[in-house]
Amino acid sequence: MLKDFATAIVQTLRQRGFQAYLVGGCVRDLLLGREPKDYDVATNATPEQVMSIFPETYAVGAQFGVVLVPAPERDAARDVSAEGSSKSHAVEVATFRSDIGYSDGRHPDEVRFSRDPREDVARRDFTINGMLLDPLSGDVLDFVGGRKDLAAGIIRTIGDPEQRFGEDKLRMLRAVRFAARFEYTVEPATFAAMQKLAHQIQVVSRERVRDELTRMLTEGHGRRAFLLLDESGLLKPVLPEISAMKGVEQPREFHPEGDVFVHTLLLLHNLPNPCPLTLAWGALLHDVGKPPTFRVAPDRIRFDGHVEVGVKMAEEICRRLRFSNDETGQILALVDNHMRFGHVTRMKEATLKKFLRMPAFDEHLALHRADCLASHRNLATYEFVQQKRAEIPAEKMRPAPLVTGDDLIADGHMPGPKFREILTAVEDAQLEGRLPSRDAALEFVRREFPV
Numbered sequence: 001m002l003k004d005f006a007t008a009i010v011q012t013l014r015q016r017g018f019q020a021y022l023v024g025g026c027v028r029d030l031l032l033g034r035e036p037k038d039y040d041v042a043t044n045a046t047p048e049q050v051m052s053i054f055p056e057t058y059a060v061g062a063q064f065g066v067v068l069v070p071a072p073e074r075d076a077a078r079d080v081s082a083e084g085s086s087k088s089h090a091v092e093v094a095t096f097r098s099d100i101g102y103s104d105g106r107h108p109d110e111v112r113f114s115r116d117p118r119e120d121v122a123r124r125d126f127t128i129n130g131m132l133l134d135p136l137s138g139d140v141l142d143f144v145g146g147r148k149d150l151a152a153g154i155i156r157t158i159g160d161p162e163q164r165f166g167e168d169k170l171r172m173l174r175a176v177r178f179a180a181r182f183e184y185t186v187e188p189a190t191f192a193a194m195q196k197l198a199h200q201i202q203v204v205s206r207e208r209v210r211d212e213l214t215r216m217l218t219e220g221h222g223r224r225a226f227l228l229l230d231e232s233g234l235l236k237p238v239l240p241e242i243s244a245m246k247g248v249e250q251p252r253e254f255h256p257e258g259d260v261f262v263h264t265l266l267l268l269h270n271l272p273n274p275c276p277l278t279l280a281w282g283a284l285l286h287d288v289g290k291p292p293t294f295r296v297a298p299d300r301i302r303f304d305g306h307v308e309v310g311v312k313m314a315e316e317i318c319r320r321l322r323f324s325n326d327e328t329g330q331i332l333a334l335v336d337n338h339m340r341f342g343h344v345t346r347m348k349e350a351t352l353k354k355f356l357r358m359p360a361f362d363e364h365l366a367l368h369r370a371d372c373l374a375s376h377r378n379l380a381t382y383e384f385v386q387q388k389r390a391e392i393p394a395e396k397m398r399p400a401p402l403v404t405g406d407d408l409i410a411d412g413h414m415p416g417p418k419f420r421e422i423l424t425a426v427e428d429a430q431l432e433g434r435l436p437s438r439d440a441a442l443e444f445v446r447r448e449f450p451v
Contacts, residue, residue, distance in 0.1 A: 005071045006039035006091045007135040009054070014136075016053060018045040019117065021132035021141065023094075028128050031140070031150060032182075041093045042132065044115045050093050058090070064111050065095030096120035099167070118143050125164060125171045126178065127156045153184040161193035169204045172197065172234060173212040180216060180225035191232065198233035209238055210321040217280035220273030223265040230261075241313055242284065244291040251300045255375050260290045266374035272366055278327055279363040282334025283370060285314040289335075311336050330360055334367055341368045341381050344388075350431035356389055357397050402430055402441035411442070412451040422449050 006022060013020035020043040026036035043050065047067050051057045058068040068090040096114040114120060117132055124130045127149045132141040140147065144158045155175050157164040165171050172194045179186050186194070201209070216225035226242070229235040236243040245261035257263055267283050289310025293303045314335045318328040337358065344352060358364060369382045403426045405419055413419070425448065426441050435441045 002039055002071055002089055002091065003036070003135075006041060009041050009069055009091055009093060010135055012053060013041075013043050013045055013050075016045070016049075018043050018049070019096075019115075020045070021117065022135050023120075023132050024124070024129050027131045027133040027140070028146070028150065030133065031131070031147070038089075039091050041091055042096060042117065042120055043093060044096050044113075044117075045093075046095055046113060050095070054093075057093075065097045065113055067093050069093055094120075097123070099123045117141060122158060123167075124158055125168075125174060127154075127158055128178070130158050149187075153182065154187050155179045155184050155190060156187035157190050157193070161190045162197065165193055165197050165200075169197070169200050170208050170212060172201060172232070173204075173209065173216075173229075173238075176225055176228045176232060176234065177212060177216050177219075179228055180221040181219050183221070183224065186228070186232075194232045194234065199237055201234055202237050206321050210323070213238065213321075214277055214280065217268065217271075217284060218275045218277060220271075220275070222268030222271065222280065222284075226265055226268065239317070241288050241291075241317060245287070248291045248294050249301060250290075253300075257375055260287050263287065263374050267367075267370045270370035270373040276363060278330040278334065278360070279366055281318075281323075281327075281331045282338075282363065283367055285310065285317065285331065286335050286338045286367060286371065288313045288317070307336060307339050330363070333358070333360075334364060337364055338367055338371060341385070344381060344385055348428075348432065350428035352388065353392065353397050353431045356385070356392070396431075399430055402426060402435055402438045403445060407442065408445070411445065413449070418449075425449075 003026075006026070010020040010022065020041055022030075022039060023042040024040045026039045029036040045053070047059060047065055050067050050069075051059065054069045056070055058070070060066060060068050070090040096117055096119060098112050098114055098119045121130045121132065121143050127144045127146040129146070130142075130144040131146040133139070134141070145156075149156050155178050157171075157175075175186055175190060175194060178184065216222055216229075226235065229238070230243065230246070242261070242264070245264060246259065248260040250258070250260060250263065255263055257266055264284065264287060267286070268280075271280060271283055287306065287310065289306035289308070289312075290303045292313075293306040293309050295302050295304070311332055314332055315328065318331055323331065337355075340355060341364075344355065347355065365382065365385060368385075369379065372379055372382060401423070403423065405415065405423070408419060408422060409415065413422070422445060426435065426445060429435045429444060430441065435444055
């Protein structure tokens with residue numbers, strides 16, 4: 001286990017005459033009775049000394065006193081199995097340090113290594129992440145009141161909040177994420193500093209912002225996180241399209257819960273936990289096209305074309321936040337198809353089967369279920385789809401083609417755009433059970449598409 005490996009690193013460093021402790025989020029999680037996802041060690045050994053003791057070390061940030069010690073392969077493999085992930089498993093070992101200046105709002109201008117753990121803790125972000133643990137004795141070194149805040153459920157910066165956030169603006173998003181994850185309260189002075197400095201979040205790289213938002217959305221507390229983003233003033237600078245949902249009313253007969261923002265946050269609350277990245281973002285953006293298409297018609301409020309507009313807006317957001325092409329494609333598919341569930345009971349059999357076999361359809365279905373629970377709460381369509389998926393065998397859902405392009409050429413058709421029309425017509429007739437054999441399919445083509 002990674003914990004045992006981290007403990008062994010601490011023990012080895014101690015045997016060589018150095019101070020060494022577990023530090024940061026792993027200490028917080030252990031005190032909360034949670035299994036940490038990773039382990040960090042803090043020590044007064046310099047990076048060079050750490051690397052001499054552990055020859056396999058990777059110097060990922062030696063200038064900041066940070067190196068990675070990879071776990072033995074058997075331990076890493078066991079942790080990968082437990083996590084369901086192939087990510088690299090290693091323990092981060094960092095030298096005690098104090099940081100001088102943060103002119104870029106992220107990296108210290110100067111790092112001074114220290115022999116005093118108090119100095120090292122003083123530069124960290126929040127009190128609940130600033131405790132040190134001796135894994136050999138179980139003793140906790142708490143110089144910042146972390147245990148008290150952990151017991152009280154408070155997110156508080158270490159020292160002056162404006163200084164901490166000025167050093168790394170991303171810490172404001174981390175405060176929101178931790179408060180949402182643990183259902184804690186942000187301490188008033190810390191929250192006030194976030195509100196004052198929220199506009200400065202725009203200096204943080206889009207990738208770092210994306211990753212923090214993704215964690216908020218996938219950890220099971222998205223609704224709470226986005227309420228805090230809004231209250232802190234961070235939502236508008238990071239996702240103005242979501243902020244624009246506030247106050248956009250919806251027809252009460254379909255959405256008794258309230259406006260588009262309220263609906264979207266309720267939907268996030270109903271997502272599965274853990275939640276795939278693409279499903280989480282698809283859920284957040286599924287109605288992003290409603291604010292610009294809002295209009296009050298004589299009969300009721302309408303959002304004509306909101307899906308098409310939403311797809312374009314979602315694509316711009318995905319590009320802005322630098323999602324991969326595959327991630328972007330699935331997020332856009334979720335936005336593009338979420339309204340189609342309203343037609344499933346009236347779909348032709350071929351259309352229904354094609355709909356049900358869309359890539360990652362489980363995500364589409366999960367989004368539909370959460371969408372229903374966040375509005376009218378009627379799951380009849382969801383149950384209908386579940387029933388159809390159970391009833392239709394795989395070979396009927398995606399049967400082997402009866403006719404190929406070679407068959408069309410042999411019959412005298414010239415390759416070109418017409419091929420797709422013919423092959424689609426044949427597949428639809430096959431899915432509807434009207435073409436039981438290859439001969440029947442060829443006869444269908446000759447009758448409907450004569451050369």
